Amino acid sequence: MSSQDPNIGRDLLGGQFQILQKIGSGGMGSVYKAAQPEMNRMVAVKILHKKLVNRKDLMSRFRREARAMSHLTHPNTVKVLLYGELDDGSLYIVMEYLEGRNLNQVVRKEGPMSVDRAIPILIQVCGALQEAHLQGIVHRDLKPENIFLSTNGGLKDFPKVLDFGLAKVTERELRPGSIMLTQEGMVFGTPEFMSPEQAQGKVLDARSDIYSLATILYEMLTGKLPFDAKSPMEYIQLHVNKTPIPLDERVPGKVFPPGLGAAIAKALEKKPEDRYASAAEFAEALKPFAPAAVKDLAVMMPTSADLVIAQAAKGQAAAMEADKLASPQASVVAPKKEEAAPEPPVPVAREVARRDSRRRRTTPVVLILVAAGCLIAGVLLTIAALKLFGS
Structure with missing residues (x-):
């Protein structure tokens, strides 16, 4: 090569x-x-x-x-x-x-993560997204492959958000006279992790990223997606029309902390207005489920x-x-x-x-x-x- x-x-x-x-x-x-x-x-x-x-x-x-x-x-x-x-x-x-591995590689090799491992990773990712969202930037293609794990500052897993190549500056941030590179009616992203509004080609905001991030967390904890589908088109239809399988029912015999399933379900609501209003708010909802030693990670949320x-x-x-x-x-x-x-x-x-060529295409x-x-x-x-x- x-x-x-x-x-x-x-x-x-x-x-x-x-x-x-x-x-x-x-x-x-x-x-x-x-x-x-x-x-x-x-x-x-x-x-x-x-x-x-x-x-x-x-x-x-x-x-x-x-x-x-x-x-x-x-x-x-x-x-x-x-x-x-x-x-x-x-x-x-x-x-x-x-240097390291992305979330997809980790979950495929090691299986589902424990709550104590997954939640701190997600809280830190929320911090990165909060900064982007405050600047009017929506990632639009959050997926396990775009969250990279490394070792930094003494942490076992230090996440880095990659590939803002699909990032969209929201309409309110566009300069006068500039032309949008995407418009309502155009669909971009990865079907397995798309929000319902993204799957329908609607205008997106930060709450679309929150939906995608909740889907990622769901897979981190269960090794499975919130829906069972056989094709990208079927995933799109399920995101739009079906209620996700409850976290507590996804893996028979696996018990999650009370309230965690509800916290994730709120981020997976069909209507954006029914989800958390910001990545910082999602992080606060996850904070009670983080190990005591890392609960202060939520203070990394920028204003x-x-x-x-x-x-x-x-x-x-x-x-x-x-x-x-x-x-x-x-x-x-x-x-x-x-x-x-x-x-x-x-x-x-x-x-x-x-x-990974075996999985989702973007x-x-x-x-x-x-x-x-x-x-x-x-x-x-x-x-x-x-x-x-x-x-």
């Missing part, structure tokens, strides 16, 4: 990044493991397929994906370090390199004020990163300063860019736009940022 891929061995930004091997490929691009010698670390580089360079719509989607991801700074979201354009016109994104602080901090870090990487001898077009993202606090894990779509940050006084910025990231 390496000998056939012209990107293997390629230097980016005048040698700042050296591509070593391909680790996955999708409809829009390939993901590579690359070295960043100056930082003595590995990174993941996603490059849009060269054959798509002339597709302005796809190039726009790729840019929007990168821009949306670069604005997400929660520790449980995969970090975007940099993005820009190569000299041949291809676009690239540099992300943190992840609107936290996001203003984080955006200002990210803007300062972006300027420094872009200045460091810019070079007259660069082999690519150096990205603008606002297109650089801050370095992650710890290089952790490996991005799995390709899902229709890729990228929809992205994010609100800009504000400047804040130095002392106030430091205090608030420390509070947000727990530094």
Whole structure:
């Protein structure tokens, strides 16, 4: 494979990044493991397929994906370090390199998780989604393959939310005059985890992600989905028309804590208005079922004020990163300063860019736009940022 891929061995930004091997490929691009010698670390580089360079719509989607991801700074979201354009016109994104396994791989190999293991993972994922939702970004394709588990900060399972490639900026966040990349009536995502409104091609908000996340939790705990179906179309029909099999009835002989099934069932309601209003609210509903030692994970939920602080901090870090990487001898077009993202606090894990071929298939779509940050006084910025990231 390496000998056939012209990107293997390629230097980016005048040698700042050296591509070593391909680790996955999708409809829009390939993901590579690359070295960043100056930082003595590995990174993941996603490059849009060269054959798509002339597709302005796809190039726009790729840019929007990168821009949306670069604005997400929660520790449980995969970090975007940099993005820009190569000299041949291809676009690239540099992300943190992840080592570990995704939820699908873990559940398939080890079987259903215990409540004590699954709930802390979900609470942390809720934190990542809460940040995205506050910025008007809906993931739209949450599934076990897009939640990656690693070890970080002494935790056994440190989840990272991947692939905001289907992320959609909600209508209220769109800039005047911009054109939506998806419209009502268009269906994208993974049928097994779609909310009823997504299956019907309706306009989505954060509550659609909450439904998908509850479906993931259901599978983590039981090893099964809330419905029995034989085809993607049947899953879509069941999500829209049928009540999920109660958690307590899904695995004969398995007993769950009282109230857990009801908490998940609320997130799986057919009507969005009957579900939790936010990811933070879902996390609070799950908190009573978490082990005592990790119940404080719910405090990782960002607020609107936290996001203003984080955006200002990210803007300062972006300027420094872009200045460091810019070079007259660069082999690519150096990205603008606002297109650089801050370095992650710890290089952790490996991005799995390709899902298990035996299971669900996804229709890729990228929809992205994010609100800009504000400047804040130095002392106030430091205090608030420390509070947000727990530094």
